[in-house]
Amino acid sequence: MAIYRATDGRVAGHELGLPLCLLTTTGRKSGLSRTTPLIFMADGARLVLVASQGGLPRHPMWFLNLRANPDVRVQIRGQTRNMHARVADETERARLWPRLIAHNPRWGRYQSWTDRVIPVVICEPA
Known part of the structure; x- marks a missing residue:
């Protein structure tokens, strides 16, 4: 994350050719800022995030944090924005999922590895 921030995302701004953002949430227990690099x-x-956790059975901590406090900060390259995050409802998820899989096919594989429905998060300008 330090390299991403120091270079405004010019270095470490992609993972496997996909764009990365830095998502900062507020810890639901600690109240501290927590930053996670994520493909978006x-x-x-809007920005769309996928709480895949690599297909593991539990939701990622960043997802639990934003559910508790949906006001987040997102950095993409040199631009940081305050945003409001929400979980896509079933209809939105069904509409977005094919586009998300086309964007990053790994998310489809991860969904096949777990019994939980992988949440899709929509971040909208605050």
Whole structure:
């Protein structure tokens, strides 16, 4: 994350050719800022995140944190924005999922490895 921040995402701004953002949430127990690098998909002014946790049976901590406090900060390259995160409802997820799989096929594999429905998170400008 330090390299991403120091270079405004020019270095370490991609993973396997996919764009990365830095998502900062507030810890649901600690109240401390927690930053996680994540692959994202742009959807107009919104950002779409996938709480895949690599197909593991539990949701990632960043997802639990933003459910408790949906006001987040997102850095993409040199731009940082305050955003409001929410979990996509079933209809939105069904509409977005094919686009997400086309964007990053690993998410489809991860879904096949777990019994939980992998949440899709929509971040909208605050």
